[in-house]
Amino acid sequence: MKGTLAVLKRELAGYFATPLAYVFIVIFLVLAGAFTFQIGQLFATGQASLSPFFSFHPWLYLFLIPALSMRLWAEERKSGTLELLMTLPITTAGAVAGKFLAAWLFAGIALGLTFPAWVTVNYLGNPDNGAIVAAYAGSFLMAGSFLAIGSLVSSLTRSQVIAFVVSAVVGFGFLLAGFDPVLDVFRAWAPRTILESVASFSFLTRFESISRGVVELRDVLFFVSLIAACLVATGIAIDTRRA
Amino acid sequence: MIEIKSLRKVFGSGPAAITAVDGVSFSVRPGEVLGFLGPNGAGKSTTMKMVTGFLAPTSGTAVVCGHDILGDALAAKRCIGYLPEGAPAYADMTPEGFLGFIADARGLRGEERRSKIGGAVDRLELGDVMRQPIETLSKGFKRRVGLAQAILHDPAVLVMDEPTDGLDPNQKQQVRSLIRAMARPAQSPPKAIVLSTHILEEVDAVCTRAIIIARGRIVSDGTPEEFHARSRRHNAVVLRVRAEGVDVKGELSRLPGVAAVEAIGGERGKPGGFMLVPRDGKPIFHEVARHCQARSWEVDELRSELGRLDEVFRELTRAGGVS
Numbered sequence: 001m002k003g004t005l006a007v008l009k010r011e012l013a014g015y016f017a018t019p020l021a022y023v024f025i026v027i028f029l030v031l032a033g034a035f036t037f038q039i040g041q042l043f044a045t046g047q048a049s050l051s052p053f054f055s056f057h058p059w060l061y062l063f064l065i066p067a068l069s070m071r072l073w074a075e076e077r078k079s080g081t082l083e084l085l086m087t088l089p090i091t092t093a094g095a096v097a098g099k100f101l102a103a104w105l106f107a108g109i110a111l112g113l114t115f116p117a118w119v120t121v122n123y124l125g126n127p128d129n130g131a132i133v134a135a136y137a138g139s140f141l142m143a144g145s146f147l148a149i150g151s152l153v154s155s156l157t158r159s160q161v162i163a164f165v166v167s168a169v170v171g172f173g174f175l176l177a178g179f180d181p182v183l184d185v186f187r188a189w190a191p192r193t194i195l196e197s198v199a200s201f202s203f204l205t206r207f208e209s210i211s212r213g214v215v216e217l218r219d220v221l222f223f224v225s226l227i228a229a230c231l232v233a234t235g236i237a238i239d240t241r242r243a
Numbered sequence: 244m245i246e247i248k249s250l251r252k253v254f255g256s257g258p259a260a261i262t263a264v265d266g267v268s269f270s271v272r273p274g275e276v277l278g279f280l281g282p283n284g285a286g287k288s289t290t291m292k293m294v295t296g297f298l299a300p301t302s303g304t305a306v307v308c309g310h311d312i313l314g315d316a317l318a319a320k321r322c323i324g325y326l327p328e329g330a331p332a333y334a335d336m337t338p339e340g341f342l343g344f345i346a347d348a349r350g351l352r353g354e355e356r357r358s359k360i361g362g363a364v365d366r367l368e369l370g371d372v373m374r375q376p377i378e379t380l381s382k383g384f385k386r387r388v389g390l391a392q393a394i395l396h397d398p399a400v401l402v403m404d405e406p407t408d409g410l411d412p413n414q415k416q417q418v419r420s421l422i423r424a425m426a427r428p429a430q431s432p433p434k435a436i437v438l439s440t441h442i443l444e445e446v447d448a449v450c451t452r453a454i455i456i457a458r459g460r461i462v463s464d465g466t467p468e469e470f471h472a473r474s475r476r477h478n479a480v481v482l483r484v485r486a487e488g489v490d491v492k493g494e495l496s497r498l499p500g501v502a503a504v505e506a507i508g509g510e511r512g513k514p515g516g517f518m519l520v521p522r523d524g525k526p527i528f529h530e531v532a533r534h535c536q537a538r539s540w541e542v543d544e545l546r547s548e549l550g551r552l553d554e555v556f557r558e559l560t561r562a563g564g565v566s
Contacts, residue, residue, distance in 0.1 A: 006347035010333070010340075017335050017376075080331030084392070087295045087327070088348045089320040242298050 003090030007098025008105075015106050024068060028110045031060055036117060049127055053117050054135045054211035058175055058203055061146045066167035068107065069150025070160045072099050073238065077158040086242070096235045100151055100227075107143040111136065131213020138210030141223040142203060146171050148230035155237040178202030244435035245271040245294065245400055249303040252289050252459075263289040265459035266303070273399070274433035276426045278440060278450035278467075282560050286459040287439040288328055291404050294437070295325045308399055321349070324398035328405050330389025334378035338369050338388045341377060342395060349396045363391040366421070383414040390421065397431055403438040407445060419448045426451075443552040446470070457560040467552075474550030477524045480531050481507070483516030483544040491540075495519055498534060500527040516544065 015021040035056035037043065045052060076082040085095060121127045150167040157163050176182045178199045186195050199205070206219045252264040264286040271277050281287050292298040294305045296316045305312045310319035332341055342363065346356045364370055367387040372380055377388060386406070393401060406422065407415040427433050440446070446453045446467050453470060455463040463470070471477050484491060495517060496504045502522040508515050521527045528547045535542050 002350045003348055006344060009347065010336075010344040013340060014333065014335065017340070079334065080327060080329055081333055083292070083297050083327040084325075084331050087297050087320060087323070087325045088345070089317045089350070090348055091317065242292075 001094070003088070003094040004098040004101070007085075007090065007095050008102045011099055011102030012105060015102070021106065024064065024106075025110045025113060028060065028064055029113055031064075032056070032114050033117070035060070047125075050117060050121055050132050050135065051211050051213075053114070054139055055208075057139045057211070058142065058207050061143055062171050062175060063168055065107065065143060065146035066150050066153075066164045066171065068103055069147050069167055070154055070163035072103060072151050073155040073234070074157050074160045074163045078160075082238075082242075086238070092235045092239050096151070096231055096238065100147060100231055100234075103147050103151070104140075104144050107147060108140055111140055111143065128213060134213045134215045135211055138207065138215050138219070141220065141227075142207055142210075145174075145203070145223045145226050145230075148227040148234075149174070152230045152234045152237065155234045156241070174201055175203045178205040244273050244308060245437065246306040247290075247294060247303075248305065250290060250293055250300050250305065251302045252286075252293060252298065253301045262459055264293070264300075267456065267459070267461055268303075269454060269461065269464060271400075271435040271437055273435050274427060275452055276422065276436045276438070276450045278446045278453040279437055279456065280440060280443070280446065280453055280556065281456040283441065285456045285560070287456060288404055290456070291325075291402055291437070291439060292327075295323055295402055296320050297327075321396075322399045324393035324396065324401045326389050326393040326401075326403040326406055328408075330386045332377050332385065332388055332392070335376055337374050337376055338364075338380075338391070339373040341388065342391060345392045345395050351396065359395055359397065362397075363395045366394070367391045383410055383417075386410060386414070386418065390418070394425060397428075399432070399434055401425060401434050401436045403436070405440055406438055407440070407442065419445070422449050443556060446552065455556065455559050462559045470552055470555050471550035472524060473555045474552070475520060476518070476548045476554065477550035478521050478526045478528075479548040479550075480519045480521075480528055481516060481544060481546050481548060482519060482531060482535070482542070484535060485541040485543065486538070489538075489540075492517060494538070495531070495534070498527070498530055500525060500530050518548075 036053040153167045154163040307319040308322040503520040
């Protein structure tokens with residue numbers, strides 16, 4: 001626990017010690033704003049709702065989160081600090097959790113800084129604030145899922161570029177799992193049950209209802225168990241691939 | 244303090260498997276500075292990585308301060324200070340932030356945290372660079388940050404993988420005197436120190452004991468003096484004399500303590516001379532000196548050799564390599 005906290009603190013301080021944190025936050029906010037107001041036409045819809053804002057989050061996360069997660073483990077491997085970290089009295093699970101939580105917290109900070117959008121719709125009308133809170137929570141969970149996938153990919157390589165590209169591609173697969181481009185790959189040979197379970201992994205399908213403020217328990221469970229599974233796999237990858 | 248029991252590490256499997264460490268056993272007591280020597284790729288680093296709990300051994304184990312590194316890894320890691328090869332550190336952190344993280348990870352709090360960090364910083368004279376990013380520091384300072392990290396919690400066991408590699412002669416000297424001081428610190432009980440190196444002078448400079456490893460096996464274990472004694476040149480005498488028209492070589496080889504006389508070439512204006520190899524490594528310096536005096540030879544140089552470590556090293560590691 002102490003170890004997890006120490007790792008979390010170091011990681012979080014690490015984001016802000018380099019320009020990474022500021023570049024990431026600024027780009028995230030600019031893109032979130034541009035998508036919402038330019039493409040999402042928030043004003044033109046004439047509704048006091050943030051669903052145009054939230055509906056673009058999966059696409060933002062798709063390439064921004066891998067930029068955050070690519071360094072988690074690949075950098076440690078490359079610079080040799082993995083050896084330092086894993087010979088400190090910290091368990092592998094503690095280190096994996098500390099790193100993940102720091103990145104998730106950082107993503108949460110970026111997400112939290114979009115609050116002016118929420119202030120705006122409240123100023124212009126009377127949105128369903130409960131739905132907005134739920135959508136924020138759902139978006140945060142989805143960010144965590146992208147991060148956990150990125151953490152696993154990053155633990156398998158020493159190259160941050162590979163970690164970025166592979167995480168983005170895997171994330172894209174999860175995003176579109178319920179749609180034809182992905183399903184067509186399986187349709188040719190897989191039985192119907194597999195097809196359905198692949199479709200059930202779709203982030204987009206699950207987030208579609210979340211972005212409207214409808215958070216169902218099974219969607220929460222899906223994201224939470226995906227995060228847990230990826231983190232356990234990260235721990236195994238770190239433990240088995242030391243040399 | 245450290246007990247290593249038939250450690251073995253095999254990388255890969257099947258016909259491509261490489262045995263990096265092949266049944267290494269030894270123990271280190273408090274106050275001992277053990278030099279771990281061997282050619283590159285002999286298995287030094289791999290052994291250290293297993294002792295410190297980074298790599299899991301294929302078989303065998305290590306017990307550190309009574310804690311098995313496989314059974315109770317955290318307890319063992321708590322009493323080890325480790326400097327990995329190349330002294331890796333988080334490049335974008337400052338030494339202040341980095342040492343703070345190490346202290347946190349080792350569970351130090353409050354006053355103890357402050358005093359332990361302060362102690363390590365003083366010892367390695369890092370005070371002036373505490374707020375500079377580590378990536379901007381010189382190699383010597385980076386190494387010192389790595390050492391500070393390793394000794395921060397005043398560990399009973401200190402493991403260092405090539406602590407002086409790549410440093411300039413002054414920095415090497417500094418690190419060596421630090422290691423000597425750490426083996427028997429003033430306030431705390433003596434530490435067990437293991438350091439790997441392929442620099443032979445280091446063994447004479449800091450170690451109380453040396454183990455030579457080749458191809459994953461221990462080929463020799465003893466004090467630096469014992470290593471010197473194994474050299475053919477141990478107690479040999481180098482002699483350069485001016486003696487016109489005399490068969491110096493012949494006379495010298497008839498001395499009772501001398502086993503062989505080898506001619507050595509002249510260098511930098513000095514005349515050529517001889518190396519006298521003693522019988523059974525017994526000192527022959529005085530015998531030779533007396534003979535020169537008796538014959539009234541003009542002596543340019545007369546000195547005793549300690550023995551060549553590199554010679555012993557080459558012999559041992561080559562012998563170990565024949566398979």
